[in-house]
Amino acid sequence: MTDKASDLLTLDHVRAAADRIKGAVVRTPTMHSRTLSDITGAEVWLKFENLQFTAAYKERGALNALLQLPEEQRSRGVIAASAGNHSQGLSYHGRRLGVPVTIVMPCPTPTVKVMQTEAVGGNVVLHGETFDDAYAHARKLETERGLTFVHPFDEPNVAAGQGTVGLEMLEDVPDLDMIVVPVGGGGLVSGVSVAAKGLKSDIKVIGVQTAEFPAFYELFTGKQISGRGLTLAEGIAVKEPGFFTRDIGKQFIDEMRVVKESAIEEAISLLLDIEKTVVEGAGAVGLATLLPPANGVPRKEFEGKKIGVILTGGNIEQRFLANVILRNLVRSGRISRVSMILDDRAGALQQATGIFAEHNANIIEVTHQRIFGNLSAKNIQTDIEFEVRDKAARDRLLQALGEAGYRFDLIKLQGKTASKFSSN
Incomplete structure (x- = not known):
């Protein structure tokens, strides 16, 4: 790191910023989440910056x-x-x-x-x-x-102000082992890392980006990721990190990580469901990186650690939030869609939906089409969207449909189909 950067952002600068802005911004809480701790295997403490007046740090x-x-x-x-x-x-x-x-x-x-x-x-x-x-x-x-x-991140006075988030976290929970920080251009992680390391030299600072905009990650690790340039976390969708912030980051960040869009969606849904708090995509990447992989086994690098997670903002468009919630219900197996082949005769649909009723499935939507696809003139393709308690209940229903002789595919989010339950 250059001497100029180290001179312009120190713990004293962050402390001065805290005194300067005191009373004009919300002193947000840092709260323990018992349920998220159980899910991740870590001791998770959430910093609710989405409670600022403008809903962001x-x-x-x-x-x-x-x-x-x-x-x-x-x-x-x-x-x-x-x-x-x-x-x-x-x-x-x-x-x-x-x-x-x-x-x-x-x-x-x-x-x-x-x-x-x-x-x-x-x-x-x-x-x-x-x-x-x-x-x-x-x-x-x-x-x-x-x-x-006034630069949004590559400016010492801005970074010092953002660093007050870290000061408050360690005032509330002095024995944190790690702080997980969303990273776009690097202003927040610069300020927080300088503050945190100044107060507790052995604390780890982990930066997290979306895999669609991994510029800071690539700079830090030397690895290249091919992002699509489209993300729910638009607040950290920055192609190029700041020059000042990259100098700070090289000295104070311990690790950079990236998360997929599906993990961000899951984190948003979990925070809404468990903590009853609305967080935008950029604000959810910290929790996203802690979540266990598909096998559900907690990540060993976080297990048992006391971790502070910054929920940086809550400005998410309602339509996107609704989509995220529904898509996560699909991932969890609570909402599903099957595409079935039925005989084109009276009572065929009623007979099929009777199996749904037997398994306490709530049918949300039914659509038909007779013309397109590889169908006989005596067949009808019927798509049924339904809701059940969980994935196990869904699988029991699908098994029953297969045993009853129905041909069908389970529609996935990616647009592909899985037919392991089909019976020909």
Whole structure:
């Protein structure tokens, strides 16, 4: 790490930021989750940053940066590029302090984040398809309009503000063994790691990214991952880490990990179901990396450890949240869909659905088609979506359908079918 980076972000800078922003941001709780601890085999402590006024930790860094601007720069206004949460934090505290705020967002930014940013006082400009596009346009407007650019992560005062999350966690739970931190551009993990290591030198800091945007992971490990560039965790969908933050990260981060989209969806659903709290994709990656693999056996590297997990934000669009919940019900076996071949005659559907009733399955939807596919003119393809208690109950139902002589396929999320229960 360069001397310049080490001089600009220290434990003292984070402590000063904590004093500066005290009373203007929510002092969020760090709470133990008994159920998630049982699932993961670790002792899980959750930091509820989704309880901030703008539902994300980004307020901390934005406010710390604004409070250190000279009056001349405040009066002209500031500009930023953001996928959403930085924009809301900057806009909210800018309005409180009388500082005009312009935000450039990528066009695909969820509508909820655009609306929330405008609601708290920001002037939103939509430009480009990615954060990088929005960033380049914001730097152009910075020069044209004489504004001050407030970077969402690659800025020492912003990182120091984010680091106050780590201070609070160790005030609440001083004997944490690890802190798991979502990573996009690296502002949060930089501040938290400097604070945590400054207070407790032997604590481990683990950064987590989505496998679709693994830039920090690749930089840290030297491994290459081919992401598709589409993720539920758009808050950490950054193609290039910050230059300042990568210097900090190289010294203070102990490990970088990546998680799949399915694990992020599962984590969101678990937090809603167990903790009754709404977390966006970026805020769920920390829990996602702790979850056991498909075999259900807890990950040995986390087993028995006291781990702090930062739930960084809760700004998820309602439609996406609904999709996540339903998709996870499918993964758990509680909701399923079968595609059956029935005789095209009166009573055939009633006879088949009788087996569903015998197994206490609630039929959600039934669709028919007679024309397409490899069907006889005397056959009908019927898709039945149904709900049962759990995967074991589903499998008993499918076994009964096969024993009754029905031909069918179980439809999976990926669009493929499994026919191990079929009887020909």
